[in-house]
Amino acid sequence: MANLGYAQAAVSTAFRAVAYVFLEVIPHSAAKYVLSVLYVAYLVLYSLQPPPALEPTTKEEHSNGEAKVPFPTEDTTKELVETKTESEDSKPLPSIPTPAEESSSLTALLLSLPTPSRPLRLANLFINTLLAAAALEFITYPYFDDAAGVVYTRVGAVYPDAAKIVVRYPGLVGFNQTNATVQLAWRQVPKSGAVESDVWKDGPSALLSEELDWVNTVKLSSLWPSTTYEYTLRDANKTQLPYPSSPIRFRTFPDPYLNSGVNFRFLASSCIVPNFPYTPLQGRTIKGFDLLADYLWPKNTPGKFTMPPPSTSTPTPAETESADESAAGTSALDQPEPTAAPVFSVNAQTVEPVASKAPTEFMIFMGDFIYADVPIYYGDDKEAYRRLYRRNYQSPSFRKVYERLPFIHTYDDHEIINNYAGHSNDSSPPFANANDAFALYNAQGNYDSSQQGEHYYDFRHGDVAFFVMDTRRHRSIIEETDEPSRTMLGEQQLTALYDWLGRVNNTATFKFIVSSVPFTGLWTYEGEYETWNGFQYEKASLLNALHTVPNVILLSGDRHEFAAIEFPSANPARTVYEISTSPLSMFYIPLIRTLKKQSEDVINRTKEVVNVLEDGTTETVIVTEEVPQEKVLKYIADGNYKWSSIEVDTRDRQNPVANIDIIIDGKNAYSLTIRGEPVKLSPSMALGAYVPQSFKGVLGKIGLNPSSWF
Structure with missing residues (x-):
């Protein structure tokens, strides 16, 4: 039975080592098989272990199990009196585990060594079961939390005059419907201290379908270079959607x-x-x-x-003014x-x-x-x-x-x-x-x-x-x-x-x-x-x-x-x-x-080396040296x-x-x-380089979009 106990300890220690590596060092795919085998082997060995033996009694007993009490004699009576007197004079302190005993218990707990202590054996079983449960949670989490209802939007590619917007928004359709429409509403964010006069503008619509997992990407165009914009989402009736709670911001490239x-x-x-x-x-x-x-x-x-706190309110499409940028x-x-x-x-x-x-x-x-x-x-x-x-x-x-x-x-x-x-x-x-x-x-x-x-x-x-x-x-x-x-x-x-x-x-x-x-x-x-x-x-x-x-x-x-x-x-x-x-x-x-x-x-790489001569003049020498390729x-x-x-x-x-x-x-x-x-870069060919900023604004008011020209 001693060999069985040490086999159990070896399997338990190996299981813990593999679990630690799998959960904290490298989640190698082979570990799931090793952990399964080791844990099952540990449980089998644990079940085969005999229960801890009861401590032998030091009292002599009758055949019916009752303790035999010797007939008192003069000597035993005197001994009992003396023992009673000593116990009344000085009460012994409760026993405290020695450092050796504590070390032995800790080692048995860490290495799952054979021990007659039932609490230690149960503690080892509990630790290994927790590790098995942790590995199981780590492996199976995507099955139980498949994120099917996640709603999100993000900015992808950014251009000088456009940006790609990715949207996922399930839950907008009724029973037996397999598609929905989400529309972007966007506007330019004013610089700090400026007054915003533009209303929210209708942007492109993203057709979302169950077949494409309610995800789609649209391109927001007709933007100005090096300008900060923000957008939010509406449904097909142009009603503001609850997400995002604050507009998403981005800046176009120069x-x-x-x-x-x-x-x-x-x-x-x-x-x-x-x-x-x-x-x-x-x-x-x-x-x-x-x-x-x-x-x-x-x-x-x-x-x-430090930065100001984010905005907690979502402007509606009917709003005509933006909050100051420093407060948004x-x-x-x-x-x-x-x-x-x-x-x-x-x-x-x-x-x-x-x-x-x-x-x-x-x-x-x-x-x-x-x-x-x-x-x-x-x-x-x-x-x-x-x-x-x-x-x-x-x-x-x-x-x-x-x-x-x-x-x-x-x-x-x-x-x-x-x-x-x-x-x-x-x-x-x-x-x-x-x-x-x-x-x-x-x-x-x-x-x-x-x-x-x-x-x-x-x-x-x-x-x-x-x-x-x-x-x-x-x-x-x-x-x-x-x-x-x-x-x-x-x-x-x-x-x-x-x-x-x-x-x-x-x-x-x-x-x-x-x-x-x-x-x-x-x-x-x-x-x-x-x-x-x-x-x-x-x-x-x-x-x-x-x-x-x-x-x-x-x-x-x-x-x-x-x-x-x-x-x-x-x-x-x-x-x-x-x-x-x-x-x-x-x-x-x-x-x-x-x-x-x-x-x-x-x-072989050549480089110029400047040498100072004795007369104070300098000369430049071309030197060839060997350097590693990488x-x-x-x-x-x-x-x-x-x-x-x-x-x-x-x-x-x-x-x-x-x-x-x-x-x-x-x-x-x-x-x-x-x-x-x-x-030395090629000369500029951007029309925007020669058009005054104010004139661009005039063109925009009459329906022309000069940002699309460059």
Whole structure:
């Protein structure tokens, strides 16, 4: 029986260790099977254990069970009297467990060691059952809370003269009806102190249907560049709907043809799973978004920027005046943020503070917005995928960010299935149903692709250009394709990327390229086939092209770690940088490091060195040096909650700057300044640059919309 007890202890300890890893470290899908087997084995062993033995009695008993009382003698009587006297003189203190006994009990509780104590055995059973219940809640939560009734709206792609608005509003139809209509009402938000005279205007209508899960995306057009707007929702009878309780605000992007320079921030990260690391009964919480909201809009604490409280009333369409902007619900677009931490300057090799209050205007989510296969694969059908998207939009953590900040997306493997490679075969399951959900909830709110139905796209914010890749749909299956023939992007997307590089080379200052997976080949575990490292020919060709374009910065995610990488070229001014940041709210692996410091391959780079001669004159010498083809600037693996806050400032044409703050667990962990190369941009072709602002207003009053001209 002793061996049985130790077998039970071993199984119990293994169960607890696996449960801890599954709930707090990494929610690997295989854990559900291991936990089930271990818990059942523990229960079987527990039931086979004999009950704790009763303590033996020290009293002699009759055959009928009554204690035998010896006949009193003179000696025993004297002994009883003496014992009674001693007990009356000094009463003994109650017994207290010794440290050894306490340690023994604690060890038995922690390691489930065999113990004769019935309370300890029951406590062990209770602990293991709680852990099993926690794992079960974490796994099955989306089934019991499918978020079918979630109502939300958000801003997606923003243009100089338009914005895409995503709406989900079930519950507006009667019995047996399968569609409904929601109309946008919008207006321009006046600047502080101005008087608003425009009524709410009728915007586009979104047709919602049960077939499309009551979700639709519309485009609000005829807007002015660099202007703040707000919108609310009405039903088909133009009656104000209860949601949103306050109008949703956004700011249009600046006119890209004015060439006046910009100063703004945007965010980038990837990978979220609600309630991980696990906390009981918090299935809707996404802590990374809670931290992000606190970062963007700090609470009213001393030493931090404070903002006015949001508006609690929703203006009706009949209202003709807006509340002052400083008293209304204030978005991230209208508010400065805390001063950034000191930064490390790449080119100058100095440490300097950067005081920045540029507004955060949007977030690029770089994939793994849902985990269709973690902790379990929920099935290859539309509802299984849609449920996970609804669950995220239902989260109060996410809601307080997406209602105030535009989001644009790309996807990675976990929106489909782990390590997915599409090989340009859309008919191969599970792509079709996974793509349906991604398109419905996220992609339709993105910028339009140059090819209908594709998920790669480009856009601009002033003189800053972006290209967002699709690294999954057209990726070759490595096991089935020879290295020279492999492609990450597919011929059509690669052509679009090269075309974009040619267009923005001299028309944009900074160029950001978004890849859901890292471009660098320095990551080891799975990096050989999951990152660009498995596509060496295409990567080398693309990198050569990037080195001919000034001020290229790659953004990536996927690895659940942070790394800043540089890719030097023969021209020191044409270094390409990669900022890889994830997860926003997911696991990381403690103690294990998977990134090499630099590549073994080197390149020859020339640079000018100024020498001072003995006579005081100087001479310039061209020196050739070998440098790694890829090199780590900074690597931080730890942290469940990571994102990049990137500030771009191109107002000084000769000194464009990108300031990058890496926020981990809500705190600034690393800062990097990338000083760009001056770019002589093409002359402005915007009609708006030559039309007085007052004249634009006159044209608008007579029904003309000059904003559509540029």
